[in-house]
Amino acid sequence: MHTGAGVEARLPIRSDMDLxxxxxxxxxxxxxxxxxxxxxxxxxxxxxELARNTLVHGGGGRMEASHxxxxxxxxxxxxxSDSGPGIPxxxxxxxxxxTSGGGLGMGLGGAxxxxxxxxxxxxxxxxxxxxxxxxxxxxxxxxxxx
Amino acid sequence: MSGGFSRxxxxxxxxxxxGDMLLVTLQGALHDSMADQLQQDLAETIVGSRIRGVVIDxxxxxxxxxxxxxxxxxxxxxxxxxxxxxxVAGMRPAVAITLVELGLTLPGLRTALTTEAxxxxxxxPIVPVRTGGVREESP
Numbered sequence: 275m276h277t278g279a280g281v282e283a284r285l286p287i288r289s290d291m292d293l294x295x296x297x298x299x300x301x302x303x304x305x306x307x308x309x310x311x312x313x314x315x316x317x318x319x320x321x322x323e324l325a326r327n328t329l330v331h332g333g334g335g336r337m338e339a340s341h342x343x344x345x346x347x348x349x350x351x352x353x354x355s356d357s358g359p360g361i362p363x364x365x366x367x368x369x370x371x372x373t374s375g376g377g378l379g380m381g382l383g384g385a386x387x388x389x390x391x392x393x394x395x396x397x398x399x400x401x402x403x404x405x406x407x408x409x410x411x412x413x414x415x416x417x418x419x420x
Numbered sequence: 421m422s423g424g425f426s427r428x429x430x431x432x433x434x435x436x437x438x439g440d441m442l443l444v445t446l447q448g449a450l451h452d453s454m455a456d457q458l459q460q461d462l463a464e465t466i467v468g469s470r471i472r473g474v475v476i477d478x479x480x481x482x483x484x485x486x487x488x489x490x491x492x493x494x495x496x497x498x499x500x501x502x503x504x505x506x507x508v509a510g511m512r513p514a515v516a517i518t519l520v521e522l523g524l525t526l527p528g529l530r531t532a533l534t535t536e537a538x539x540x541x542x543x544x545p546i547v548p549v550r551t552g553g554v555r556e557e558s559p
Contacts, residue, residue, distance in 0.1 A: 312517050316517075
């Protein structure tokens, strides 16, 4: 059985070097929990987008990773938080093609598509926290294959 | 920092010259600043050394986010402006699946499954395929 050992972590996001550590941690934690290669890649990519938002728009912050379970299914929850200026228009920030940071404008909306659960808490001047969770998907067992 | 993690590369991405072509091999842990530096280095090398083709081997790249996607698209576009061509080789299946879901299909990018196939593509005579900017080619 999986355990949360090695999954729980709190990582600073203060430089592009930290983005590399965030990606490596999420990759290893997802692999440990049994995520498929494609699902690992999706979660790592989402984490990279969100961590870069924390760095570029939030002026730095941190990521907290935790192991969650529901109905016997393991999941990985990631929370990216900063105490930056907040997102004034969340709907607009979530739409594809909208950018304020010189990227392709795929960051927030793209990250949302790559994870199972996605929630943003933000207010002008009060910082931003984005929480995402993805679950290990187990293929349905074949009939008779007990 | 944490032990057990592979150390991110520091400094420049190595660029190998083969005749009038450049071979760039990107590995797992790439910093944003290194990708930006590579973009500048390539433009200067193409002009300074009369390069006709650039192959970027990404078979060792475990994820492409919108930042790295933008850098690759910009390298391809700037290479065209400098009378050369870029082929991105060896994208992993999981990376391609994730890019599409992210919404980043990078229509201006030429791709090949292997570096050998990319070299063959670049050895062919130039066919003018581009009609506009990178982001204007989608229907």
